[in-house]
Amino acid sequence: MRGDRADLALFRAFDADRRRRCLPVGADRAIPVTPVRLRVVEPFRSLFYAPQFVAIHGGHLAAEGLEIALTTAAKGGGTVDALLNGKADLALGGLMRSFELLERGGPRLVHFAAVNDRNGFFLLSREPRPRFAWSALVGRTVISFGGAPTPWLCMQAVLRRHGVDPARVTFIRELSTPDAVATFRAGKADFLEHGPPVVDQLIADGAGHLVASMGEATGPVPFSSFMATPQMLRRERDVFVRFVRGLCRAQRWMSAATAAEIAAVIAPAFAEIGAEIRVRAVERYLRQSTWVGDPMVTRAGFEALQEILLGGGFITRRHRFEDLVDTALATHVVSTMAG
Structure with missing residues (x-):
């Protein structure tokens, strides 16, 4: 070498x-x-x-x-x-x-x-949420990025920081990117956590609405x-x-x-x-x-x-x-x- x-x-x-x-x-x-x-x-x-x-x-x-x-x-x-x-x-x-x-x-x-x-990931909602609060995830289904556990672990930390028990949120964690997008578009989940260009394309199509930057929410x-x-x-x-x-x-x-x-x-x-x-x-x-x-x-x-x-x-x-x-x-x- x-x-x-x-x-x-x-x-x-x-x-x-x-x-x-x-x-x-x-x-x-x-x-x-x-x-x-x-x-x-x-x-x-x-x-x-x-x-x-x-x-x-x-x-x-x-x-x-x-x-x-x-x-x-x-x-x-x-x-x-x-x-x-x-x-x-x-x-x-x-x-x-x-x-x-x-x-x-x-x-x-x-x-x-x-x-x-x-954190380089972003949270999308299927519905517009101009006054988004982390408590909105309670009782909902979130598709986490499936390629690594850190985004999901950061999400848990953010929820706890805002007084939300992660156990009250349903997480789907093991989907490939194509399957995650298809599941989200099909209405089988309320939120999707992913990065670009996936989030940009979903936003452009009107299929997703940006509600949170996980980088800002997680901190350095x-x-x-x-x-x-x-x-x-x-x-x-x-x-x-x-x-x-x-x-x-x-x-x-x-x-x-x-x-x-x-x-x-x-x-x-x-x-x-x-x-x-x-x-x-x-x-x-x-x-x-x-x-x-x-x-x-x-x-x-x-x-x-x-x-x-x-x-x-x-x-x-x-x-x-x-x-x-x-x-x-x-x-x-x-x-x-x-x-």
Whole structure:
């Protein structure tokens, strides 16, 4: 996996204009001659993961001499399997996957670079509810996102926070996205919790009405981050520093970019989603501060998520921040990057 680093003297012969053409805005280091191939697995394809796609399609990782081989897991938890089986070098996913492994006495998977800081899902109602209150879910049926348990666990936490017993709500949790949409359209559920472009299409069709942003309702939590085995992080430390630096450049670029600019850069990853819906989804995510400005996974966010997992019974004991998070890479990158 390691690649040869370029002799910096070679690049001193390049003129400034050529270097500007080769590097993304803000890049300040030379490109290694031989790209290093990194195998990355994502849990599912989502606009929620825009920073990953800006890093790839915006050229920020290529500027670090990294060639990304991105695959999408075939099932929930497939990211964990890929890491433990050696089929991926790093994975994008939720901290809850690492909590779950430790809870079962399994191996550690360490999170080292944050991608988003909010729940990325939204709650739709089949009926307009201009004065929506969480008590409206009592006695109703809610279709939860079936690809991961964290959205459902966050929903439970939000309900309890508003004095609603989750046991008084009927949840449908295991449907695929097509089945969830079909069930909702057929009137077999009162609410649907999902992300874009599903929510945007249902709203556009008049089949659903937005009543709550789960990101705003849940509050800041490290919802998704990059993770790897401790062995991989130790063995390929230099390569992972380059990956985190490329991601950080993408995050800084996004902090100053418009929704239209972000939507345009990530378009190659979402060919099936129209430009208007892409822009609308990105705008919604920007409004609620979904994406972090740097790759630091914070202790405060970790503890907030741990409370949600404990409250929902997903874990039965507390786990140490240091066992699941490595902040050294992000700290080094943030402290040494120019601009």
